[in-house]
Amino acid sequence: MKTNLPDFLSRRFAQSRYVLTRRWYLAVLAILLMMPGLLYVHNASGVYYSSVNVLFLPPPNAVGGGNTLRAEAGSTVQFAALVERKFNEGRDTQDLPQPTDAHLYATGVKHGIRVYLPNAGGQWQTNFNRAELRVEVVGLSETEVLDNMRTTLDALRSLSLKPQVDMGILEEARITTEMSPDQPMAAYAWVRNSRAEIAVGMIIISVAYAAAHLGDLLISAVGRKRATRKRRRMEFQAASVSVDA
Structure with missing residues (x-):
């Protein structure tokens, strides 16, 4: 027997309307x-958000001091990755989404700090070819975000300097850091x-x-x-x- 679709839908609609009329209180509940x-x-x-890139700059021409960290361009990238790992060591980052093209504020996080080495590759292959760390901070107030950003940048500077000092590298031969922008700013991101x-x-x-x-x-x-x-x-x-x- 061939089913007439309009008639079938009409009967289903009438049945549903009858049920909703009888049990309206369940729907309201x-x-x-x-x-x-x-x-x-x-x-x-929304949340307040701030982002800063920490650039790792190799020293200029060799002046002495035996800084093996700057022997190759890739070494500076590796040094930046080392600083990133040291910073994230022991931190509870389980609630933070993995770095993607989406900003941290767009992931639903209300309080958080994310530090990572930007990936210049595509979906199928990673490519970490830039000696820089990206720092993202989100919070519910501008003061909270800027304070956490300054604390994070200070920690990254310290982690960058300490191993070079421990290795006895001369100041003029050290890998240095530069912030972009040099003064962190916070903006409000509407949801x-x-x-x-x-x-x-x-x-x-x-x-x-x-x-x-x-x-x-x-x-x-x-x-x-x-x-x-x-x-x-x-x-x-x-x-x-x-x-x-």
């Missing part, structure tokens, strides 16, 4: 329970909530629809079970009366 989620998304605030609100709203509607229909099935099943028990009890009582008669 589901909406009320999930409304805090929509309000949270609607009221979500675009419209898409999230639409997504949460669709979820709420779906849950309300499902709650009404599942609730109707459960209530109807319980009602049928009670009706069956009642009918059997009445039949049993009627049979007992007939026997007594």
Whole structure:
């Protein structure tokens, strides 16, 4: 038998409307329970964000001191990677997303510091060819972000200087660091909530629809079970009366 799609959809719509009319209170309850989620998304605030590149500069012409770290251009990149590993050693970075093309503020992090060696490669192959570290800081206030940025930059300078001092490298032969920009600045990054609100709203509607229909099935099943028990009890009582008669 061939099914007429418009008629089928019309019957399904009428059935759903009937269920929602009967079990409207279940749909309303589901909406009320999930409304805090929509309000949270609607009221979500943005974050303050700051980004600085720490450039590692090889010393000019050899003046002496035996700085083997500057023997090749790649050595400066390796030195920057060493500083990055030393900084991130022991830090709890599990809650921070891995470095990507997305800024830290766009990943949903409200408080965080991320220091990494930029990847100039593509999706299938990494390429770390720049002797620089990227520092990203996010927070809920401008003061918090700038304070954390200054603390992080000071720590990176110290980690860059210490191994060279320990190796006895002369000051004029050391790898130095330069900040870009030289003065950190914080900007406010707005959070675009419209898409999230639409997504949460669709979820709420779906849950309300499902709650009404599942609730109707459960209530109807319980009602049928009670009706069956009642009918059997009445039949049993009627049979007992007939026997007594």
